[in-house]
Amino acid sequence: LRPTVRDVARLAGVSHATVSRYLNRTSYVSAGAAAAIEAAVADTGYRPNRNARSLVNRRNRTVAFVVREKTDMFFADSTLSAQAVGANTTLSERDYQMLMLIVDSERSEQRIIELVAGGAADGAILLAMNDNDPIALALAESSTPIVVASTPVVAPSVPRVDTDNFAGTSEITALLRATGARPVGEIRGPAHAPVSAIRHDGFRSALGDEYDERLVVDAAEWSFTAGAAAMAELLRREPAVGGVVAASDLLAAGALETVHTAGLQVPHDVAIVGFDDSPWAARTRPPLTTVRQDPRRTGERLADLILQLIEGERLPDDYAEILPTEIVWRESAGPRPR
């Protein structure tokens, strides 16, 4: 049987209220009592019951970080990884524990809603949720503090943090165009991902009149293989395609492979650009021109915002932080224009 605060109290010869006060430093306790309590705690191996404590405190200094598993390798994804580490670092510094929860089924969806709305966490950071996501909606409705990233607007009251996907894609598309590559096609992200639409809008906007929807191919998923397949389809539709904007580095890497296999040269025949500036992006052949984002910072901002909500501050409706991107020019798109 696990020792409780009463066992410690008995051993120390004080009341359990005094033990609690000493352990939480909520008021001073005489030196004698303190020493006796210390000894009794050591003796019994006492550990406070977190559930009891959270029940009365209505708080447990814990924040859920919820991600949807897409595949086995779902977070062998440097962006997600950096976001998680960024959030964890900020939460940890403020002495909150981050609980990373993986959504892998409808049942797990309900479980996570019950857990978080039921007070097992003080709030939640939601990553890459879907349109009308059940988790996002249920938590918003139960007025659990939440913040989101890579997720469509849930409600005006839900703060968002995101990379400037539109500007990043539009900027790199414009630069690719400026290299003279023509025509320019797109390997769009998977249809299910909200971010795909935003990056696509950036692409389209940069192309203006030259935009040709025939040259836009959806990738089936965020994978090397899907990128390779999409590139093959693009070449089928337009063998003379001169430039390709891929919605991620991994898709771009797959595209590189297909282009090589087809006996074409990058960037001479086809210039290719990606998105993310993944850790290995400088090591593809040729090295990848891409859009750098700062996912660690995204995580830090998400953590900071959720802590603000948890600690009772208010943010304006439709609060959103859009973090800037930066173009990283490498050989896969030829010499940098201008």
Next chain:
Amino acid sequence: LRPTVRDVARLAGVSHATVSRYLNRTSYVSAGAAAAIEAAVADTGYRPNRNARSLVNRRNRTVAFVVREKTDMFFADSTLSAQAVGANTTLSERDYQMLMLIVDSERSEQRIIELVAGGAADGAILLAMNDNDPIALALAESSTPIVVASTPVVAPSVPRVDTDNFAGTSEITALLRATGARPVGEIRGPAHAPVSAIRHDGFRSALGDEYDERLVVDAAEWSFTAGAAAMAELLRREPAVGGVVAASDLLAAGALETVHTAGLQVPHDVAIVGFDDSPWAARTRPPLTTVRQDPRRTGERLADLILQLIEGERLPDDYAEILPTEIVWRESAGPRPR
């Protein structure tokens, strides 16, 4: 103010005990009461308080999955990722929620101990802990159910699951030797990682008399860059090195880079092998010969074992499951011997 079981009871015209019984299906409730409760729950938006529930149940169907953050990209690591997904899948199927916790400081270490030992989780899966790890020791001492992987023995009572690192490395080393490559060096994993020593033992054992400690270089960390640096050091010590066993694919990839830069050919001048069969291992130039493990299965076994402990079953002392590996032969080590 959040509605409680009493608010629901009042609205439904029954006692709160009946509400609890209905919600938990612990005993039958008259159809009328059931309907009234359903309506009252919907009306109030009632959600059971998990902390209160866990307090009385002494269980909350939750398992911690604890990992140590090594770097920003710490789990842009396909092995860890697959282990986490494997564990999550099994736990999720049995309706347990996995809580992934990242250790990033000594304070977080204490926080996690207090959380898990304090009953915020029913047990914990510990990954890649250190020798005499404070978390492992504290949890074992507080008799919280734990299982470990990639971790030195904590106590006889703590079950372990691991890839057969010794056999995998020894087998691939023997095959590399059989190709005729000579002399054979090793890019050992970082000194802090327990697995480094085991793989090294496999390497050494396969080499027998030919083992030369001068040809063993420690990588500073599990990174491409560290692999490249270690290879440079190895070439410095022995310019004629003919074969290299790297402790991971990422280290091997870095080594490939250094060898190319030095103007040498792989596998002609130097044959190189890795460990992990990472998703991209078939895409290095040349494709990497490596050791395949099944990290998803590792995760599933870990989950299964922790559930056994949580549900009160006993395992024999020193219980360990060592999962087999498989050699994946590709071009980086020349033609397969025999």
Next chain:
DNA sequence: CTGAAAGCGCTTACAG
């Protein structure tokens, strides 16, 4: 500085 008491929101014998 400290103890007795009440209460956090549940679950579950115990009667009926």
Next chain:
DNA sequence: CTGAAAGCGCTTACAG
């Protein structure tokens, strides 16, 4: 099938 009561292990006014 259902209610009144006790209790899970804490925290925190309230007195003293």
